Amino acid sequence: MSSTQSAVRSHAEAVQVSRTIDYLGLFILFFVILGGFHVHAMLTMGDWDFWSDWKDRRLWVTVTPIMLVTFPAAVQAIVWEHFRIGFGATLCCISLVLGEWINRYFNFWGWTYFPINIVFPAILTPGAILLDGVLILTNSYLATAVFGATAFALVFYPCNWVIIAGLHMPVEYHGILMSIADISGYHYVRTGTPEYIRMIEKGTLRTFGKDVAPVSAFFSAFVCIMIYFIWHFIGRWYGTTKFLQQT
Amino acid sequence: MKTIKDRVAKMSFLGLLLALVTTSFYAPSAMAHGEKSQAAFMRMRTIIWYDLDWSSDSVAVNEKVNIDGKFHVFAGWPETVELPDIAFLNIGIPGPVFIRSESYIGGRIVPRSVSLKLGSDYEFSVVLTARRPGDWHVHTMMNVKGGGPVIGPGKWVNVTGSMSQFRNPITTLTGKTVDIETFNEGTIWAWHGLWFAVGLAWMAYFCKSPVFLPRWIMAHSGRRNELITDADKKMTIAFMAGTVVLVLFSYGSANSTYPITIPLQGGVLRDIPALPDQRGNVHVKVNGATYRVPGRAMSMDLTIHNGSDTAVQLCEFQAGAIRFLDSGVCEDETLYPENVLAPDGLSSSDNSAIGPDETKTITVTAQDASWEIERMSDIIYDPDSRFGAIIWFNGEDGSRQSAILNEPLIPVFM
Ligand SMILES: [Cu+2]
Numbered sequence: 001m002s003s004t005q006s007a008v009r010s011h012a013e014a015v016q017v018s019r020t021i022d023y024l025g026l027f028i029l030f031f032v033i034l035g036g037f038h039v040h041a042m043l044t045m046g047d048w049d050f051w052s053d054w055k056d057r058r059l060w061v062t063v064t065p066i067m068l069v070t071f072p073a074a075v076q077a078i079v080w081e082h083f084r085i086g087f088g089a090t091l092c093c094i095s096l097v098l099g100e101w102i103n104r105y106f107n108f109w110g111w112t113y114f115p116i117n118i119v120f121p122a123i124l125t126p127g128a129i130l131l132d133g134v135l136i137l138t139n140s141y142l143a144t145a146v147f148g149a150t151a152f153a154l155v156f157y158p159c160n161w162v163i164i165a166g167l168h169m170p171v172e173y174h175g176i177l178m179s180i181a182d183i184s185g186y187h188y189v190r191t192g193t194p195e196y197i198r199m200i201e202k203g204t205l206r207t208f209g210k211d212v213a214p215v216s217a218f219f220s221a222f223v224c225i226m227i228y229f230i231w232h233f234i235g236r237w238y239g240t241t242k243f244l245q246q247t
Numbered sequence: 248m249k250t251i252k253d254r255v256a257k258m259s260f261l262g263l264l265l266a267l268v269t270t271s272f273y274a275p276s277a278m279a280h281g282e283k284s285q286a287a288f289m290r291m292r293t294i295i296w297y298d299l300d301w302s303s304d305s306v307a308v309n310e311k312v313n314i315d316g317k318f319h320v321f322a323g324w325p326e327t328v329e330l331p332d333i334a335f336l337n338i339g340i341p342g343p344v345f346i347r348s349e350s351y352i353g354g355r356i357v358p359r360s361v362s363l364k365l366g367s368d369y370e371f372s373v374v375l376t377a378r379r380p381g382d383w384h385v386h387t388m389m390n391v392k393g394g395g396p397v398i399g400p401g402k403w404v405n406v407t408g409s410m411s412q413f414r415n416p417i418t419t420l421t422g423k424t425v426d427i428e429t430f431n432e433g434t435i436w437a438w439h440g441l442w443f444a445v446g447l448a449w450m451a452y453f454c455k456s457p458v459f460l461p462r463w464i465m466a467h468s469g470r471r472n473e474l475i476t477d478a479d480k481k482m483t484i485a486f487m488a489g490t491v492v493l494v495l496f497s498y499g500s501a502n503s504t505y506p507i508t509i510p511l512q513g514g515v516l517r518d519i520p521a522l523p524d525q526r527g528n529v530h531v532k533v534n535g536a537t538y539r540v541p542g543r544a545m546s547m548d549l550t551i552h553n554g555s556d557t558a559v560q561l562c563e564f565q566a567g568a569i570r571f572l573d574s575g576v577c578e579d580e581t582l583y584p585e586n587v588l589a590p591d592g593l594s595s596s597d598n599s600a601i602g603p604d605e606t607k608t609i610t611v612t613a614q615d616a617s618w619e620i621e622r623m624s625d626i627i628y629d630p631d632s633r634f635g636a637i638i639w640f641n642g643e644d645g646s647r648q649s650a651i652l653n654e655p656l657i658p659v660f661m
Contacts, residue, residue: 085462161497168509169505179508
């Protein structure tokens with residue numbers, strides 16, 4: 001087969017090749033995003049996602065969407081622009097969650113025996129679908145940043161509440177008040193993560209009393225809009241093809 | 248066709264490898280035996296652990312081990328370590344092989360960080376419940392914010408049984424009793440699984456039709472907007488609406504199952520009570536101290552004044568975790584770890600009793616291979632070559648008195 005000849009000879013064969021490329025391409029994309037996004041996530045919001053006693057109403061709610069709207073924005077910029085593929089954000093988020101589960105299950109549970117109910121990752125699919133949906137319906141990056149990124153941040157706490165609510169039941173533990181999650185963090189010893197490293201419930205939202213989660217979510221949404229833009233342009237720059245002129 | 252397939256297969260393999268590498272990139276540290284790698288001055292001049300007692304060195308799963316004792320917060324705290332304004336009483340074990348059921352400083356339970364005062368002594372206790380069978384090195388440990396962990400002596404504790412027998416029941420203020428070893432796991436798996444499936448379904452819908460090549464060709468020939476059909480938009484609206492409904496439903500169901508919840512609890516305990524003075528009235532002045540490298544021996548010229556009203560006798564010298572005893576005067580009865588115990592390591596030029604109000608000048612030598620094995624002799628290479636130690640005296644009336652030493656140390660190389 002010479003290099004000038006076509007690799008396919010009939011329409012049926014072309015369809016078949018195209019489909020093979022689809023599957024393999026998706027497979028590669030899924031795992032490459034998984035790797036890149038996972039490293040990014042661990043380096044930027046690692047402990048909040050690792051431990052149930054870090055999943056608070058202020059910082060976890062604020063930090064996680066801000067750090068995780070990044071790859072979806074960049075991947076959307078590439079796949080929407082070049083393929084009109086509408087599931088860029090969801091692809092990022094479910095590959096990340098799968099990577100996180102592999103890590104938590106095999107490393108945190110299988111290797112060091114931390115119970116799964118301490119080390120589970122956050123749910124991300126709902127925000128990702130809303131982010132994808134806004135892009136498909138509006139075909140506008142501006143609208144996706146303003147409405148999609150906002151929805152991505154706002155839906156984060158409500159969609160995760162179902163897996164953390166039980167861990168927030170109050171317990172009187174040897175004379176002091178602790179939640180189940182606090183007790184888990186205390187019981188299952190982490191020699192490398194002493195109590196003072198834990199960044200929870202800190203900040204200056206005291207005036208809002210007990211309704212800090214919505215305020216944190218709105219603040220997060222506001223920052224997400226800007227982060228979405230920045231990463232959109234990173235994605236765009238990443239997705240350009242430039243030819244160098246030979247002289 | 249075959250070359251493309253080969254290349255794609257190679258790339259996928261690479262992708263899979265990358266995914267595996269990055270997912271195993273982080274595992275929580277399973278620390279053990281970090282004690283020797285710590286700078287000697289940190290072990291001698293920060294937190295000095297003493298009067299330690301391990302209640303047992305062999306337990307079954309679900310049984311408890313108590314580690315009790317005291318620690319002195321060294322007044323000559325080194326400049327290179329942050330002051331212990333925020334510190335956390337930890338325990339040095341390789342992961343959650345035990346759970347920390349309780350821990351106390353000065354009688355207060357301390358799941359929180361505390362503030363420690365230089366020069367003070369505190370009583371502490373840690374209650375561990377065995378979870379995983381094996382031989383585990385259990386260290387006392389204090390984390391100091393900005394200073395890292397200060398690791399005390401470690402003792403081997405053997406755990407027998409099977410981890411599947413381990414139970415960790417807790418009763419909440421709403422009257423529910425749950426086993427926090429496994430509590431909530433079904434809910435976590437179910438909702439994660441459901442949302443993962445929804446995400447896959449969303450992607451599968453768009454992957455029914457060709458994904459890459461034909462769409463790329465159309466997108467780059469100006470026909471981008473034909474690629475999203477009205478049916479796609481309807482499906483998008485359905486998915487978005489379904490997502491919102493499902494989120495609201497899950498939120499509502501969580502609230503009805505757990506109507507009473509509290510935020511995570513944290514904060515520093517700044518008013519931990521210290522012990523009253525633990526030293527007594529024996530005063531020790533160091534006239535000079537040398538470490539003889541070839542002999543693994545530290546010699547001190549001491550002037551001792553007994554200001555108490557009972558005769559005392561020098562019995563022990565403790566530097567870092569290593570205890571040097573004068574076997575003629577006292578022996579250890581606390582199951583202290585052997586690797587840091589020199590039962591016959593202390594000798595002095597004259598160890599007769601020192602009467603009340605008497606002053607005596609003697610030469611004391613602490614000699615043992617553990618200086619080298621525990622890498623304590625590295626003190627002579629530290630940027631601030633001083634040693635810190637506690638020296639103990641037994642009173643004739645059964646009392647124990649001690650003095651803290653904090654003096655320069657001169658190495659002798661020949
Ligand atoms: Cu050890």
